[in-house]
Amino acid sequence: MPYSKKHKAETRQTILKSASRLFSAKGFDQVSIDDLMQHANLTRGAFYSHFKNKQSVYSEAITEGVRKSRMTQRKPDSLTDQEWIEELVNAYLSQEHVKHEVPACPLAFMVTDIANKETEVKTTYTKIYKQLNYAIKKLSKDHSECDEQDILAVTAMMIGGVAIGRALNDPDTTEKLLSSCRDKALELLNK
């Protein structure tokens, strides 16, 4: 057997990693299977040994993107829940995130792209969206009075703030937007 199972799994993972980065950056249609494979130092033809088609790698890339993003990292023991949540919100609504200098959150980077896709993809989006809200809820419950409505508003502000920031052409406006969302989000979360 010239190729081990381990090798196959690693190749698959490499493709998925490129996929999550490229689809976030450029959207479904602007990324070709050739692009994905070139980033993995492979050629087009090899793609179909790993994924059924383009849509299926896109769907998996969403999950992969969340796995790598800051939001799903474990809280360091040195921080309180409140400190950690503050750090997460600030990192989310940051220039680095908007400029994609850190792993992108698919919830913000892919939101419009996903709206036009099939059930499978939207179901994945819905799932990770609920996870984000649940994670914040859990981190807030001990030190805050905020309820589910507050949290839904906060995540809309976070996702919206980052998505809008990416579409703007004016760095000053982006910075004002991000800082406003940071302040108002933390205000809602710390009440």
Next chain:
Amino acid sequence: MPYSKKHKAETRQTILKSASRLFSAKGFDQVSIDDLMQHANLTRGAFYSHFKNKQSVYSEAITEGVRKSRMTQRKPDSLTDQEWIEELVNAYLSQEHVKHEVPACPLAFMVTDIANKETEVKTTYTKIYKQLNYAIKKLSKDHSECDEQDILAVTAMMIGGVAIGRALNDPDTTEKLLSSCRDKALELLNK
């Protein structure tokens, strides 16, 4: 002259109308020039008498979309500023808007699509984004203490709420999201 100037202007407007609807619904790449022209009962070849290329009609479609959307309508004299702003926020964060049963706001429907485009398109987006914030500021100044930060947070919530709502697969979650954003947005605007 077999075709009048008026006829040309009308044809152009018809194309633009299809463009604003289709690009909002499906995104840049999923709409072909053929699609646009078929909706105007014309064929591909005629397109280039009206627009330079696909990108330029996309750019104009953003402006056209805003022109038709609720947000730019004039306030009826029978309503106070406060009543009108409440109506606008509620209409924006509504199921009808998310489902595109009323003209779509490009700020929400095209946000990710635009992030990956060239300067011209992003400049247009930035302009209408600022217009939205300015319009709300003007409507708020007489009855509310809210500042620019509040307004930026509110519009992020509005745009984010609608964009996320479109990507979700679960009507209950969408409804909870929309109603939470409505409540929190109006809370910020009425303080």
Next chain:
DNA sequence: GTCTATAGAAAGATAGAC
């Protein structure tokens, strides 16, 4: 499993007739 080659389809843009 990965490669090259290619089939087949779609779409942007142009040319020339009317």
Next chain:
DNA sequence: GTCTATCTTTCTATAGAC
């Protein structure tokens, strides 16, 4: 101004050699 025809490119997906 609008039509049909066409050039050209790009891309998904498959076939077959290694």
